Amino acid sequence: QVQLQESGPGLVKPSQTLSLTCTVSGVSISSGSYYWSWIRQPAGKGLEWIGRVYSNGNTNYNPSLKSRVTISVDTSKNQFSLKLSSVTAADTAVYYCARDQGGADPWGQGTLVTVSS
């Protein structure tokens, strides 16, 4: 079955760039049938959609983050990635990757990223 797994540093310093990778198994990203999304959730709060990428590199971003976000895809590794620049404490959250098909499914288990010096 399709599985997603997030990876990357759990601690990022303020003003630096947060970088996460999502490794997909069970389906080829290059099959071109789906978009691939990043979503985050601060502790005890709700869900925020960050953006998504298609297999050809086309992206859609949340305007609230657009100036700081880059989502890219590496079909050779069956991975897609998130970069969020100039982070502050407000970017501390659990970050999830997910397949986007009119609803997000499946999701990765999530990875906690803390922004702190």
Added chain:
Amino acid sequence: DIQMTQSPSSVSASVGDRVTITCRASQGVSSWLAWYQQKPGKAPKLLIYAASSLQTGVPSRFSGSGSGTDFSLTISSLQPEDFATYYCQQANSFPWTFGQGTKVEIK
């Protein structure tokens, strides 16, 4: 952005109860509406997509309805494993947005 408002924010219910959660969009989203269940420390799980389509493997006691701006998720007979937080999400207009969540608690 389209604002998604869920009600109630929390509900206390007993096993076997029928529970309905509503979700209202600030503007029409057609049928581009999904429902998720999230348990503590876990990723959300897709229950319903396209407003009323049951995701594969989800028990039939879950159902969704609505279109345009008003939607609902119904659990026909609450089971112990259903105590969780539920979110709606619109996928009609960017950015995708979620409701604030409804916590279903044990009475």
